[in-house]
Amino acid sequence: MRKVTTASILIFHFLYLTPHSYSSPTNTQLKHPVFEKRAPESPEDLLAIEKQVRSVLQTSKKATVCIQGNGSGSGVIISEEGLVLTAGHVSGEPDKKLTVVLQDGTKLEAKALGRSSAADSGLIQITKEGKYPYVELAPPASVFKGDWIYAVGHPGGFDQERGLVLRVGRVIHRSTDTIQTDCKLIGGDSGGPLFDMLGRVVGIHSRVSMKNEQNYHVTVRAFKRDWERMLKGNIVSLDDSFAKIERKGGFLGIKRVSHPKGILVTGVIGNSPAAKAKLRAGDIITHINGAKIENLNLFRYLINKNGPGDKVVLDTIKRWDGGNGKVEVKLGNRNDFIPAKQPQNLGNG
Amino acid sequence: MILKIRLIITFQVLTLFSINIIEAQDFLDELPTSRRLNGKQTVKAFGIAGDNAKLSTITILSDKKAIALATIIDSDGYCVTKASELEGQEAFSAISPNSEKIAVDVLGTDKVTDLALLKIEPNIGKPVKWIMQKDYSQGSWVCSMNHQAESLMIGVVSAKSRSIKSRSGVLGVLLDPKDDPKKAGVAIVEFGPNSPALKEGIARGDIVIQVEEKEIMSRKELSDEIKKFAPLDVVKLKILRGDEGIAFNVTLNYMSNVFDMLDRNQKMSGLTSKRKAGFSDVIQHEIPLKPMAMGGPLLNLEGMALGVNIARSDRVTTFALPSELVLETITRLKTNQK
Numbered sequence: 001m002r003k004v005t006t007a008s009i010l011i012f013h014f015l016y017l018t019p020h021s022y023s024s025p026t027n028t029q030l031k032h033p034v035f036e037k038r039a040p041e042s043p044e045d046l047l048a049i050e051k052q053v054r055s056v057l058q059t060s061k062k063a064t065v066c067i068q069g070n071g072s073g074s075g076v077i078i079s080e081e082g083l084v085l086t087a088g089h090v091s092g093e094p095d096k097k098l099t100v101v102l103q104d105g106t107k108l109e110a111k112a113l114g115r116s117s118a119a120d121s122g123l124i125q126i127t128k129e130g131k132y133p134y135v136e137l138a139p140p141a142s143v144f145k146g147d148w149i150y151a152v153g154h155p156g157g158f159d160q161e162r163g164l165v166l167r168v169g170r171v172i173h174r175s176t177d178t179i180q181t182d183c184k185l186i187g188g189d190s191g192g193p194l195f196d197m198l199g200r201v202v203g204i205h206s207r208v209s210m211k212n213e214q215n216y217h218v219t220v221r222a223f224k225r226d227w228e229r230m231l232k233g234n235i236v237s238l239d240d241s242f243a244k245i246e247r248k249g250g251f252l253g254i255k256r257v258s259h260p261k262g263i264l265v266t267g268v269i270g271n272s273p274a275a276k277a278k279l280r281a282g283d284i285i286t287h288i289n290g291a292k293i294e295n296l297n298l299f300r301y302l303i304n305k306n307g308p309g310d311k312v313v314l315d316t317i318k319r320w321d322g323g324n325g326k327v328e329v330k331l332g333n334r335n336d337f338i339p340a341k342q343p344q345n346l347g348n349g
Numbered sequence: 350m351i352l353k354i355r356l357i358i359t360f361q362v363l364t365l366f367s368i369n370i371i372e373a374q375d376f377l378d379e380l381p382t383s384r385r386l387n388g389k390q391t392v393k394a395f396g397i398a399g400d401n402a403k404l405s406t407i408t409i410l411s412d413k414k415a416i417a418l419a420t421i422i423d424s425d426g427y428c429v430t431k432a433s434e435l436e437g438q439e440a441f442s443a444i445s446p447n448s449e450k451i452a453v454d455v456l457g458t459d460k461v462t463d464l465a466l467l468k469i470e471p472n473i474g475k476p477v478k479w480i481m482q483k484d485y486s487q488g489s490w491v492c493s494m495n496h497q498a499e500s501l502m503i504g505v506v507s508a509k510s511r512s513i514k515s516r517s518g519v520l521g522v523l524l525d526p527k528d529d530p531k532k533a534g535v536a537i538v539e540f541g542p543n544s545p546a547l548k549e550g551i552a553r554g555d556i557v558i559q560v561e562e563k564e565i566m567s568r569k570e571l572s573d574e575i576k577k578f579a580p581l582d583v584v585k586l587k588i589l590r591g592d593e594g595i596a597f598n599v600t601l602n603y604m605s606n607v608f609d610m611l612d613r614n615q616k617m618s619g620l621t622s623k624r625k626a627g628f629s630d631v632i633q634h635e636i637p638l639k640p641m642a643m644g645g646p647l648l649n650l651e652g653m654a655l656g657v658n659i660a661r662s663d664r665v666t667t668f669a670l671p672s673e674l675v676l677e678t679i680t681r682l683k684t685n686q687k
Binding site for chain 2: 039041042043045046047050053054057120146147155156161163164165166167168170171172173180182184185186187188189196206208212213279
């Protein structure tokens with residue numbers, strides 16, 4: 001009996017420790033063990049990182065550009081036709097004429113497409129036709145805390161003699177819209193690319209913090225979310241970002257917080273569709289119509305894709321009844337439960 | 350029954366509370382400092398290179414304040430440091446790699462490279478082993494000791510090796526944008542931070558009519574004249590205040606101490622070196638060193654010295670003089686000694 005217990009503890013530990021090193025799909029493509037270590041342990045480990053960066057750096061540099069027009073920023077070409085990813089505050093107003101400068105100093109006419117003022121993502125199109133050097137975009141959310149990454153850009157503006165400036169570091173934190181790294185950034189770097197060890201773009205330099213080695217990049221996920229609208233030249237603001245893209249107004253009627261397994265219901269509004277479906281505080285919702293709820297934003301998005309009267313199937317873990325189950329809910333109309341905000345009267349009253 | 354409900358409520362509150370804590374942890378779920386680029390674990394991986402850096406670096410003190418680092422170049426006790434960090438300082442002493450207080454003499458300085466030759470007692474620490482290589486590859490790991498040689502800091506060679514054009518000294522004045530071609534002289538309308546002109550008693554509204562022997566007719570003429578001088582050069586100015594002509598001798602300041610203070614990128618860079626330009630060759634790297642950490646060696650992963658750190662330029666840039674240039678300068682300074 002005791003032996004069995006010990007064995008199960010060992011297995012538990014094994015499971016507990018391994019996901020960390022295998023969390024990143026990028027790492028499985030990198031052969032050297034340093035990419036699965038918590039930190040490099042020897043000069044050989046460090047050399048492996050250096051070699052990996054050098055093996056992809058030249059390609060990265062060819063696709064990295066300086067963008068002039070709203071001050072001087074950086075960007076990265078991600079298609080042969082010359083689509084450029086940059087920061088929203090570098091691309092600026094849609095349709096504005098900008099100049100893109102390649103590594104060798106070649107100046108190209110370009111124009112701003114759309115941007116997101118919420119995420120600070122922006123797109124630019126080189127308008128002169130040609131075949132441009134470009135780099136691959138990493139899949140959304142493919143970079144993880146602790147991953148080795150490198151930043152390239154034109155800090156302080158274009159300088160032919162100096163060339164592009166490299167910085168190497170690690171991912172400190174990642175959220176939906178932002179990657180935080182210890183790569184050092186300064187004015188002029190904005191819009192420049194952050195690469196994973198395979199030379200794929202995982203982020204775009206956006207903001208600096210007071211601390212030198214703590215800076216912020218926009219995620220690929222944030223770009224992809226607003227992609228179509230930015231291509232059309234729209235400005236995406238905080239109000240209409242993500243959660244409101246397809247706001248059809250379907251209403252469930254719960255208060256909730258995020259939970260490792262989905263979302264945790266913390267309250268249910270009386271008579272709401274959630275109440276009728278017997279959802280209660282303490283229940284966990286893991287899926288909506290089969291789609292896994294990875295965070296609160298996704299939950300809001302998935303509910304809002306549906307209008308009043310639409311039926312959705314929730315996968316739930318019930319606190320009170322026990323066990324897992326599927327619950328079908330007919331969504332209501334938000335306005336029946338939460339009165340729409342009336343414009344404030346600023347007149348004589 | 351009441352008890353049961355109370356239990357349930359308590360349980361639920363506790364559950365929610367713990368969830369909130371998990372959320373808070375998630376929010377703070379950052380990579381531990383020790384595992385970051387300049388964290389203890391990562392830096393430790395440098396091994397021998399790190400040991401070498403520590404053993405060949407001394408800290409230079411002026412009165413008890415650490416003002417620079419220096420590189421031990423041989424067992425006779427010769428060292429080099431950044432010369433401009435010694436300007437205006439006195440009562441020098443040093444701290445050895447073993448944290449002992451030692452005496453240090455300044456034997457000579459070289460304005461061109463901004464290096465100074467120092468002498469400490471023989472057989473202190475471990476002299477650097479130089480490696481001569483003209484252009485270091487971007488991405489090569491490098492390490493140096495930080496301020497007061499307290500800890501090792503690491504980074505990579507971040508850009509091409511090249512020369513950095515020199516910057517002239519400055520008066521620290523803003524001039525009247527309206528040039529009147531009929532009138533001689535240019536009016537001063539404002540002063541920059543740490544303006545040496547203001548310090549000498551020049552006032553707003555004063556008109557600069559002469560720099561050294563040259564009469565000034567326009568803004569451009571004034572700026573061209575001043576550009577001929579280096580920081581700390583003393584420049585003779587003739588000023589018209591009302592009807593009175595007054596002569597001033599102004600010691601020009603470093604651009605870094607004056608107009609850089611207004612520059613956005615410099616503002617976000619923290620402390621930088623006052624002399625960060627006018628080098629015939631530099632290696633650019635990203636190690637975030639303080640300006641008081643200049644003068645120490647820059648080592649590669651094998652523990653060989655690529656050069657000597659010479660300037661903290663901005664938030665992303667540190668310059669080192671390559672070993673070849675350092676050795677040439679040492680030879681020159683030693684010859685001048687004899």
